[in-house]
Amino acid sequence: MNLTEKAALLSGKDFWHTEAADGAPSVMLTDGPHGLRKQAGEGDHLGLGDSNPATCFPPAVALGASFDPDLVAEVGTMIAAEARAEDVAVVLGPGINLKRSPLCGRNFEYFSEDPHLSGLLGSAWVRGLQSGGVGASLKHFAANNQEHDRLRVSADIDERPLRELYLRAFERVVRDADPWTVMCSYNAINGVLASENPWLLTTVLREEWGYAGLVVSDWGAVRDRVTSLAAGLDLQMPGVGGASDAEVVAAVEAGELDESVVDRSAGRVAALAARAQAAAAERPARPLAALHAEHHDAARRIAGHCIVLLRNEPVGDAPLLPLTPGSRIAVIGEFARTPRYQGAGSSRINPTRLDSALEELRRLHPDLTFTGDDPAEASAAATAAEVAVLFLGLPAEEESEGFDRAHLDLPVEQLDLLAAVLAAQPRTVVVLSAGGVVSVPHPEQVPALVQASLLGQAGGGAVADVLTGRVNPSARLAETVPLRLADSPAFLDFPGERGHVRYGEGVFVGYRWYDARALPVTFPFGHGLSYTTFEHTDLGVHGRPDGLDVQVTITNTGAVTGREVVQVYAGKPASQLTRPPRALVGTAVVELAAGESRVVRVDVPLHALESWFTGYGWAVEAGEYTIEVGASSRDLRARTHVSLDGPDLRPLLHLESTLGEVLEDPVAGPLVAAGLAEMAPDEADDVEGMGQMLMSFPIGRVLTMAGGAVSTADIQALLDAANQAR
Ligand code: BGC
Numbered sequence: 001m002n003l004t005e006k007a008a009l010l011s012g013k014d015f016w017h018t019e020a021a022d023g024a025p026s027v028m029l030t031d032g033p034h035g036l037r038k039q040a041g042e043g044d045h046l047g048l049g050d051s052n053p054a055t056c057f058p059p060a061v062a063l064g065a066s067f068d069p070d071l072v073a074e075v076g077t078m079i080a081a082e083a084r085a086e087d088v089a090v091v092l093g094p095g096i097n098l099k100r101s102p103l104c105g106r107n108f109e110y111f112s113e114d115p116h117l118s119g120l121l122g123s124a125w126v127r128g129l130q131s132g133g134v135g136a137s138l139k140h141f142a143a144n145n146q147e148h149d150r151l152r153v154s155a156d157i158d159e160r161p162l163r164e165l166y167l168r169a170f171e172r173v174v175r176d177a178d179p180w181t182v183m184c185s186y187n188a189i190n191g192v193l194a195s196e197n198p199w200l201l202t203t204v205l206r207e208e209w210g211y212a213g214l215v216v217s218d219w220g221a222v223r224d225r226v227t228s229l230a231a232g233l234d235l236q237m238p239g240v241g242g243a244s245d246a247e248v249v250a251a252v253e254a255g256e257l258d259e260s261v262v263d264r265s266a267g268r269v270a271a272l273a274a275r276a277q278a279a280a281a282e283r284p285a286r287p288l289a290a291l292h293a294e295h296h297d298a299a300r301r302i303a304g305h306c307i308v309l310l311r312n313e314p315v316g317d318a319p320l321l322p323l324t325p326g327s328r329i330a331v332i333g334e335f336a337r338t339p340r341y342q343g344a345g346s347s348r349i350n351p352t353r354l355d356s357a358l359e360e361l362r363r364l365h366p367d368l369t370f371t372g373d374d375p376a377e378a379s380a381a382a383t384a385a386e387v388a389v390l391f392l393g394l395p396a397e398e399e400s401e402g403f404d405r406a407h408l409d410l411p412v413e414q415l416d417l418l419a420a421v422l423a424a425q426p427r428t429v430v431v432l433s434a435g436g437v438v439s440v441p442h443p444e445q446v447p448a449l450v451q452a453s454l455l456g457q458a459g460g461g462a463v464a465d466v467l468t469g470r471v472n473p474s475a476r477l478a479e480t481v482p483l484r485l486a487d488s489p490a491f492l493d494f495p496g497e498r499g500h501v502r503y504g505e506g507v508f509v510g511y512r513w514y515d516a517r518a519l520p521v522t523f524p525f526g527h528g529l530s531y532t533t534f535e536h537t538d539l540g541v542h543g544r545p546d547g548l549d550v551q552v553t554i555t556n557t558g559a560v561t562g563r564e565v566v567q568v569y570a571g572k573p574a575s576q577l578t579r580p581p582r583a584l585v586g587t588a589v590v591e592l593a594a595g596e597s598r599v600v601r602v603d604v605p606l607h608a609l610e611s612w613f614t615g616y617g618w619a620v621e622a623g624e625y626t627i628e629v630g631a632s633s634r635d636l637r638a639r640t641h642v643s644l645d646g647p648d649l650r651p652l653l654h655l656e657s658t659l660g661e662v663l664e665d666p667v668a669g670p671l672v673a674a675g676l677a678e679m680a681p682d683e684a685d686d687v688e689g690m691g692q693m694l695m696s697f698p699i700g701r702v703l704t705m706a707g708g709a710v711s712t713a714d715i716q717a718l719l720d721a722a723n724q725a726r
Helices: 003-008 060-066 069-085 115-131 159-166 168-177 198-208 225-231 243-253 259-282 288-304 357-364 375-384 412-424 459-468 511-516 659-664 668-679 687-695 699-704 712-725
Strands: 135-141 154-156 181-184 214-217 308-312 329-332 369-371 387-393 428-433 448-451 500-502 521-523 534-544 547-556 562-571 583-592 597-605 611-613 617-619 623-632 635-644
Touching: 003 243, 003 259, 060 069, 060 115, 060 288, 069 115, 069 288, 115 135, 115 159, 115 168, 115 583, 135 168, 135 259, 159 168, 159 611, 181 198, 198 225, 214 259, 225 243, 225 259, 243 259, 288 459, 329 357, 329 375, 357 459, 369 375, 375 387, 375 412, 387 412, 412 428, 428 459, 448 459, 534 562, 534 623, 534 635, 547 562, 547 583, 547 623, 562 597, 583 597, 659 668, 659 687, 659 699, 668 712, 699 712
Parallel strands: 135 181, 154 500, 181 214, 329 369, 329 387, 387 428, 428 448
Antiparallel strands: 308 448, 534 547, 547 597, 562 583, 562 623, 611 617, 623 635
């Protein structure tokens, strides 16, 4: 291929396809990620135009709550089968950005506020998809945690939170699941656009993490094609009619860009096409109609494991849920009939079917009554029934790609409805449909509260399954529900000002923040009830060179089969770093029959215990760690301790090291102490006695005040000897 032909590969042929070249076919990349959004006609990335019917699986907000990588992998596999049938090579997902603020308009497309969980589920999704011969596009790399000004805003983040939180899930998915492509985000990081960021796209992604796949731009993220190519962005999407390819050719011809950069990126585009072609040849496509039928049933089963039972208090002698067979039910609220099941924007799927909870409940309770939103009618219906099931949630226009939310409140009309129904019927179940956190005022007055988030096209059936007890709920909150928006970590730094958003909360995101500040919350991270109960006993931890083996016995102490999400948290109370009290380092999902006990093993890799030490890199800090196991971040049932070895993380000594730091060193310390004693014999008994003030002086500068008694060269030699001994 000549230079012009190679450059042509570096941008799309149109909105969704790569260019063909030299035996490599043109391939289609299209959205996802909770189904396939293949547009047969005109392309758009805003979710406006139509797309072919596809199964709409539960969006990431729901899958995150399952805490279950097997289910998430299954979704990936099913999407791959539909993509194969539609001749799509790459599905643009998963989105694994962290939920930094509950206001982010796109939180429904992301898994969690925790990087361990996001990485675990993101990897599972990629592995599932790619096992079906279709490539993933891990997005949006990186620090795209808001929609406000998303094409320009600079996310200003210190290196430690950037590494430990915002890049961590990406690192895990890249290393564990090797996505065929990574999509760079629109925003800038510390002043440099992600699409032009050599540190992000080359140093971290390729040199540190060893990524060998293709980097594609988010749609329209490229500002300067030559700069982005040099930074490591291989493929610009969508295509711009060859204009940017010509810029690349001109830059090479002018000697401003090395042709080897073009060769490398063009090679990656050709390799992607070849990979897709080979994978497709191995896996013949199945007919779509059969897939759609099977996948609808699977989507219902999976959605059932994504529903979080937040409260289930006894009214009279038993908890309200599951509903008693044959009871007179008043179903209230339009969302029961017209479900909210996905968010707006580029991920909008055209579902093959759409189930409503109302129809599905009616199959089991044919006599139920239904009322839409009028408080007076709702109150009458609730009074006449034995139990009211009230559907509330965020209106579709309040959460979307492209803008952020302004508050966490439900609309006033819904609050009026809630008050009317609660006043009329103490036996009220509230079902919430929303892709982000919503606050329900006085949740303690609602005896049963179910978070149905956004569950995809078969969610109506799944809600009915949980309410009637055909499915025992097991999902957990992957995001804290704060008491007030003003308590949330990024409250004062979201969405930023004058083009910058400062991540001032540092590593304290989600429960890390609420726990560190001991703030009361409405529902903690990891919370979710079941129709049975579990006991956690006999916690044991064994260290291995590459991590920890955590073992705990889980017993189903209730009367029905249930699934428990075992959560392992680690903390390090005494540390050189400011740390949250605990962070999630491992999870497991276990299904147990009533009365059954099982020893559950959770593997905690060493990297999960590592922190980022500026000037050093990743390291496990030596010392004692607390390992806690529980049913949420605030319902910890067992605790133990483990001591870990780690490298010497003290910075090397130099002339600007303080006297205090030098005195702590086992080699330099005693010699300097003796020298000081000679110089100031009155204070010889107690070097500490020289006072805190002197201790904070850099050693090189103390010498300048010692009247030439010791030379700088002597002290440098001493520091060198101490450094060598480390
Ligand atoms: C979104 C991506 C999406 C792309 C293509 C962009 O606006 O940020 O998530 O994959 O459009 O539709």
